[in-house]
Amino acid sequence: MPSYRRICVGSASRSEFDAMPRMTMIEAIRSALDVSMARNDDVVVYGEDVGFFGGVFRCTQGLQQKYGVSRCFDAPISECGIVGTAIGMAAYGLRPCVELQFADYMYPAYDQIVSEAARLRYRSAGDFTCPLVIRMPTGGGIFGGQTHSQSPEALFTHVAGLKTVVPSNPYDAKGLLIAAIEDPDPVIFLEPKRLYNGPFDGHHDRPVTAWAKHELSEVPEGHYTTPLGKAVTRRAGEAVTILAYGTMVHVALAAVEETGVDAEVIDLRTLLPLDLETIAASVAKTGRCIVLHEATLTSGFGAELTALVQEHCFYHLEAPVMRVTGWDTPYPHAQEWDYFPGPSRLGQALRDIVETR
Amino acid sequence: MTSPTPLHFHVPEPASRPGGKPDFSGVSIPKAGSVRRPPVDVLPEEIRDLAYSIIRVLNHEGRAIGPWVPDLSQDELVAGLRHMMTLRTFDARMQMAQRQGKTSFYMQHTGEEAVSCAFRIALGPDDMNFPTYRQAGLLIAHDYPLVDMMCQIYSNEHDPLKGRQLPVMYSSKKHGFFSISGNLATQFVQAVGWAMASAIKRNHRIAAAWIGDGSTAESDFHAALVFASTYKAPVVLNVVNNQWAISTFQGIARGGSGTFAARGLGFGIPALRVDGNDYLATYAVAKWAIERARLNLGPTLIEYVTYRAGAHSTSDDPSAYRPKHESEEWPLGDPVIRLKQHLIAAGAWSEERHKQTEAEILATVIAAQKEAEAFGTLHSGGKPSARDIFEDVYAELPPHLRRQRQQIGV
Ligand SMILES: Cc1ncc(C[n+]2csc(CCOP(=O)(O)OP(=O)(O)O)c2C)c(N)n1
Ligand SMILES: [Mg+2]
Numbered sequence: 092m093p094s095y096r097r098i099c100v101g102s103a104s105r106s107e108f109d110a111m112p113r114m115t116m117i118e119a120i121r122s123a124l125d126v127s128m129a130r131n132d133d134v135v136v137y138g139e140d141v142g143f144f145g146g147v148f149r150c151t152q153g154l155q156q157k158y159g160v161s162r163c164f165d166a167p168i169s170e171c172g173i174v175g176t177a178i179g180m181a182a183y184g185l186r187p188c189v190e191l192q193f194a195d196y197m198y199p200a201y202d203q204i205v206s207e208a209a210r211l212r213y214r215s216a217g218d219f220t221c222p223l224v225i226r227m228p229t230g231g232g233i234f235g236g237q238t239h240s241q242s243p244e245a246l247f248t249h250v251a252g253l254k255t256v257v258p259s260n261p262y263d264a265k266g267l268l269i270a271a272i273e274d275p276d277p278v279i280f281l282e283p284k285r286l287y288n289g290p291f292d293g294h295h296d297r298p299v300t301a302w303a304k305h306e307l308s309e310v311p312e313g314h315y316t317t318p319l320g321k322a323v324t325r326r327a328g329e330a331v332t333i334l335a336y337g338t339m340v341h342v343a344l345a346a347v348e349e350t351g352v353d354a355e356v357i358d359l360r361t362l363l364p365l366d367l368e369t370i371a372a373s374v375a376k377t378g379r380c381i382v383l384h385e386a387t388l389t390s391g392f393g394a395e396l397t398a399l400v401q402e403h404c405f406y407h408l409e410a411p412v413m414r415v416t417g418w419d420t421p422y423p424h425a426q427e428w429d430y431f432p433g434p435s436r437l438g439q440a441l442r443d444i445v446e447t448r
Numbered sequence: 449m450t451s452p453t454p455l456h457f458h459v460p461e462p463a464s465r466p467g468g469k470p471d472f473s474g475v476s477i478p479k480a481g482s483v484r485r486p487p488v489d490v491l492p493e494e495i496r497d498l499a500y501s502i503i504r505v506l507n508h509e510g511r512a513i514g515p516w517v518p519d520l521s522q523d524e525l526v527a528g529l530r531h532m533m534t535l536r537t538f539d540a541r542m543q544m545a546q547r548q549g550k551t552s553f554y555m556q557h558t559g560e561e562a563v564s565c566a567f568r569i570a571l572g573p574d575d576m577n578f579p580t581y582r583q584a585g586l587l588i589a590h591d592y593p594l595v596d597m598m599c600q601i602y603s604n605e606h607d608p609l610k611g612r613q614l615p616v617m618y619s620s621k622k623h624g625f626f627s628i629s630g631n632l633a634t635q636f637v638q639a640v641g642w643a644m645a646s647a648i649k650r651n652h653r654i655a656a657a658w659i660g661d662g663s664t665a666e667s668d669f670h671a672a673l674v675f676a677s678t679y680k681a682p683v684v685l686n687v688v689n690n691q692w693a694i695s696t697f698q699g700i701a702r703g704g705s706g707t708f709a710a711r712g713l714g715f716g717i718p719a720l721r722v723d724g725n726d727y728l729a730t731y732a733v734a735k736w737a738i739e740r741a742r743l744n745l746g747p748t749l750i751e752y753v754t755y756r757a758g759a760h761s762t763s764d765d766p767s768a769y770r771p772k773h774e775s776e777e778w779p780l781g782d783p784v785i786r787l788k789q790h791l792i793a794a795g796a797w798s799e800e801r802h803k804q805t806e807a808e809i810l811a812t813v814i815a816a817q818k819e820a821e822a823f824g825t826l827h828s829g830g831k832p833s834a835r836d837i838f839e840d841v842y843a844e845l846p847p848h849l850r851r852q853r854q855q856i857g858v
Pocket of ligand 1: 192196632633659694
């Protein structure tokens, strides 16, 4: 098993940690919503199939029954309407946390997100603000084809005024989601759907594993936050730094174990704000860096990371920064595993980069 | 003036939920044959009432009555019945194939077969459909090969779409079937553009847009109505109201509008509402709208009142959000049984012939399935190549994709 260094932050008490339940990512997200709704009447949750049914991935199951239809309800199939109304509610003073059924369906909402949510504070000089969270499942690995597999994080990180979060495990998912809901600005909360029910390291041909066997499935029942803008080192190493987030954190740990390369694996957790300090310190130590993401290569978030690393660590670098990513094509259905940047593609990059002198 | 009570938030609720009694008392159903048939050049304001009624032809005894009885021969009706039976059998086999792990996903049409099967017959060979994932009848009733449909579902080496698309997202220009996107409502407005192009080019071809009840909430639907109305586009705007959008009942998308057909009224688009489980009525109404479009009279909005008898998809279990036996209580019955009864009542069909036909169709579908499976299924046998990932992103492979393709060594 790879080793995980865990940072526990926030307000959970020691006794809570002693008897911690195990949660899947879905349960952790649900728990974050539940805790937030219980603490603050202004938190409202809605989206397509989110109310009575509890969402197609069941992240909001039971919330309507517990908090009533005014706090958790079904929305018409209009992503534009969901986000547009959420902005109006946020401007009123509520704390909407809306769900888009898949990230692939966020485009009708994109104008509302980019032109409105992201800029409301700026253009009104703080007169109106938009404390809003937009959750959406991202990433592939479920044979979802081009409309259930996309990773559009770079379309959000490119927009001034948005924060973008990608958890890789249940513990972080809950802490980050509560922090996102409590944040004064709009937060895009990307949920790697392949991690909903268990960790996934890219070995699609092996039996699926459950979160219960993973230490980061120990999640306190109550309130705690994982601060936005703090990365975490999942594995310490000396030879190369791997920058990853979401599903790719697990892929990275698997590839490191399989290649035996002593890599440092950093789970970014938030892409914006970005924990540049942790990244720079690691690359200064290792002198090598691989950026890993599932999204397409060109103008992906990896391009930003690569630029930052060369800007801040140029004199420490012993090899060009490498990017391992999805191909610059739509996400195919049948050829999913040729597309997905799994441990063998990363493994090759690891071997290549440590040999570069 | 201050109001005596504070505001309250309204969220529509369906008539009943799991554990409750199915309740369709809110669906008012006019008698078959009772709704008038206006001439196709009628002014939209003269038929506003039709957006709130339901055009029906087949009565309880299976007799075809009233002004909307279409001029379909008994042979044509038998062919229509066979199309619907084929679609139903195809669905059952592919649903099972998904359960057997031969593909990742499937979506059935159960209860809605009449809509797409009848529409295709009313349409001309050069017209273009912009379908959703629940109109495979447009292909089946147009003799698209079942084997090719299955190969697409299996994403195998013979898949016309080269493994790229999710199962059931067919595409066939030759069969007047525009590539299905998967993003809801996007194509509804594209159909209007296609129709505008046909008018710009002074052609005779028309377009048919398709959308589900739930998806009418998307902005693209409303954009389509504006453009269709402004440019009098030769397009039939089809809304398939099967009562559900995954777990969400149609009231969430419909809101205070009364019916989906009524959405057309504010745009000055004539709107008809039809019994979508009545093959004859569906055909007649489609024919009326298609004729209007062809005569340069502009768009028509049609709401097909039907019921999604099955699950939304293989990823869905409706017992979590609607009463278990709701589909049995659906007051407009089953389209296959209703057309069968009609043909029997007309002396053109019998229980025996029906059984024989069922067996014959099953054999045909199974044979097609065997043939398709010889080309592979999603996880075994022949597959599309990894090269196919990189083709067709652009007309010509650009250098960066050539490099990426080399990286995976294909
Ligand atoms: C833009 C977009 N948003 C959400 C979805 C997810 N989704 C797929 S089908 C569906 C329900 C559609 O219901 P309806 O339009 O009534 O069609 P039906 O499935 O009943 O035929 C939803 C929400 C999607 N495919 N595209
Ligand atoms: Mg529907």
